Amino acid sequence: xxxxxxxxxxxxxxxxxxxxxxxxxxxxxxxxxxxxxxxxxxxxxxxxxxxxxxxxxxxxxxxxxxxxxxxxxxxxxxxxxxxxxxxxxxxxxxxxxxxxxxxxxxxxxxxxxxxxxxxxxxxxxxxxxxxxxxxxxxxxxxxxxxxxxxxxxxxxxxxxxxxxxxxxxxxxxxxxxxxxxxxxxxxxxxxxxxxxxxxxxxxxxxxxxxxxxxxxxxxxxxxxxxxxxxxxxxxxxxxxxxxxxxxxxxxxxxxxxxxxxxxxxxxxxxxxxxxxxxxxxxxxxxxxxxxxxxxxxxxxxxxxxxxxxxxxxxxxxxxxxxxxxxxxxxxxxxxxxxxxxxxxxxxxxxxxxxxxxxxxx
Ligand SMILES: Nc1nc2c(ncn2[C@@H]2O[C@H](COP(=O)(O)OP(=O)(O)OP(=O)(O)O)[C@@H](O)[C@H]2O)c(=O)[nH]1
Ligand SMILES: [Mg+2]
Ligand SMILES: [Zn+2]
Numbered sequence: 001x002x003x004x005x006x007x008x009x010x011x012x013x014x015x016x017x018x019x020x021x022x023x024x025x026x027x028x029x030x031x032x033x034x035x036x037x038x039x040x041x042x043x044x045x046x047x048x049x050x051x052x053x054x055x056x057x058x059x060x061x062x063x064x065x066x067x068x069x070x071x072x073x074x075x076x077x078x079x080x081x082x083x084x085x086x087x088x089x090x091x092x093x094x095x096x097x098x099x100x101x102x103x104x105x106x107x108x109x110x111x112x113x114x115x116x117x118x119x120x121x122x123x124x125x126x127x128x129x130x131x132x133x134x135x136x137x138x139x140x141x142x143x144x145x146x147x148x149x150x151x152x153x154x155x156x157x158x159x160x161x162x163x164x165x166x167x168x169x170x171x172x173x174x175x176x177x178x179x180x181x182x183x184x185x186x187x188x189x190x191x192x193x194x195x196x197x198x199x200x201x202x203x204x205x206x207x208x209x210x211x212x213x214x215x216x217x218x219x220x221x222x223x224x225x226x227x228x229x230x231x232x233x234x235x236x237x238x239x240x241x242x243x244x245x246x247x248x249x250x251x252x253x254x255x256x257x258x259x260x261x262x263x264x265x266x267x268x269x270x271x272x273x274x275x276x277x278x279x280x281x282x283x284x285x286x287x288x289x290x291x292x293x294x295x296x297x298x299x300x301x302x303x304x305x306x307x308x309x310x311x312x313x314x315x316x317x318x319x320x321x322x323x324x325x326x327x328x329x330x331x332x333x334x335x336x337x338x339x340x341x342x343x344x345x346x347x348x349x350x351x352x353x354x355x356x357x358x359x360x361x
Contacts, residue, residue: 001040003241003252005107005194010068013086022070022082027063027106028239035063037071037079044079046071052081064090064103065237065257066194089137091196105196105237105257108138112172112256114199114208116146117158123165129198130166138196141170141188145204148175176207186212189242189254201261201322206234209258212242218258233296233321234260280312281320296321 004026014020025037025044035046048063056062061084063069068085091104091111111133115121126142133140142162147155159171172188174181185208189195197205206218217240237259244253281303285293289300295317298304306312 002192004038004040005192005255006068007192009088010085014068014070017070017083017085019070019083019085022072024068024085025071025079026239027065027067027069030063030065030237035069035081037069037081039071042076044071044073044077046079046081048081052083059101059103060090060092062103064106065239065259066106066108066196068107091133091136091138091198093132104132104198104259105194105239107194108136108196108257109190109193110195111138111140112143112195112197113140114143114145114197114203114205116203117144117150117155118146119202120200121158123161125200126162126166130169133198141172142166143185143197143199143208144171144173145208146175146177147173147180148177174208176204176211179211182208182211186242186253189256191244191253194239194255194257196257197259199261201233202318203261205261206258209240209256212256213240214243234258236260280316284312 001024006024006026010024014024023039023041025039025046027035027046028038028043029036033047035048037044037046046069052061063081063084067087069081070083070085071079071081073079087106089108090106091108092101093104111129113126113129113133115125130140144155144158144162150158155173159173162169162171170188172181172185174185176182189212197209199205204220206220210216210218210220218234218238237257239255239257241255242253281295284302284306285295287302288295288298290298293301293303295301295303303312303317307314307317
């Protein structure tokens with residue numbers, strides 16, 4: 001259980017809360033109203049009790065990835081979450097467009113704030129992620145990814161800028177293409193500790209985790225045009241256990257949390273192409289095979305076909321997917337989606353307005 005991050009802090013709380021009769025398990029993934037929990041014995045799909053739902057005052061009263069819970073097993077595959085143990089730390093954000101708190105992960109030892117050196121890199125974004133990490137009691141570190149796309153001199157100057165702005169922060173420069181920095185990242189991650197990757201969509205969080213695990217555990221953003229499927233952008237939060245290849249006694253060599261990257265709107269770089277995206281895609285969508293096509297992986301999707309043929313720019317498409325993700329669209333029920341589709345038009349107008357405002361400055 002220490003492998004999984006359990007310790008005195010949680011055990012003390014469990015006894016105090018009178019949950020000693022139950023087993024404990026850690027939340028490793030979160031689905032709609034369902035959780036996957038894991039302990040030394042195995043993994044279970046778990047539900048929370050009606051009483052907990054009834055008593056919940058805010059989102060923070062529900063389990064989140066990384067939480068330690070008291071469970072009672074129903075069978076070898078299912079369990080009920082009887083209570084959530086107090087959190088040592090927590091990373092949360094305000095959900096875009098909603099007046100609601102979203103817990104990204106709980107009981108995190110360090111945040112790996114990731115940016116790719118190409119594209120819309122910004123020091124201010126680091127600052128925002130550092131803020132949400134420190135607010136929740138989590139130490140941030142910097143991961144600069146995709147350094148294969150940058151010269152050594154430019155990289156050194158980036159690192160210099162980060163140091164002069166943020167002082168004594170750990171910086172790991174990595175590339176999943178050349179494998180540069182991956183040993184450094186592995187060494188940074190310690191057994192029994194939990195790390196959460198944070199960063200915009202497409203910076204390579206899932207690809208880095210695959211490298212750490214040593215296999216393709218997560219589908220990543222690379223568009224596989226041959227099979228006509230869309231981007232495998234991460235849509236859920238999930239915890240991954242790094243295998244220990246050395247002879248140490250622990251079998252797990254640290255834990256990492258992957259989560260869907262957000263694309264901030266309101267910044268000129270991020271919102272470029274919003275104007276285009278919605279109109280072009282709405283026109284193409286009329287030819288999709290399915291009326292409720294999300295244009296991410298469905299067969300017969302006219303939008304994906306247009307990306308493949310080059311008729312629709314890959315950037316325009318990426319922007320569209322990012323914006324939909326930002327609104328939480330892919331995690332919604334059908335009813336919520338229909339409702340959101342109506343609101344989405346409004347959201348896009350708002351984004352356009354922000355771009356105009358920004359450009360006007
Ligand atoms: N050149 C280069 N490309 C990379 C590197 N790491 C990842 N990529 C590519 O970047 C794209 C996005 O990678 P993902 O790992 O899916 O990004 P992510 O941060 O998980 O994105 P979301 O799941 O949408 O939040 C993929 O096409 C990767 O192949 C790298 O070090 N160098
Ligand atoms: Mg991902
Ligand atoms: Zn489609």
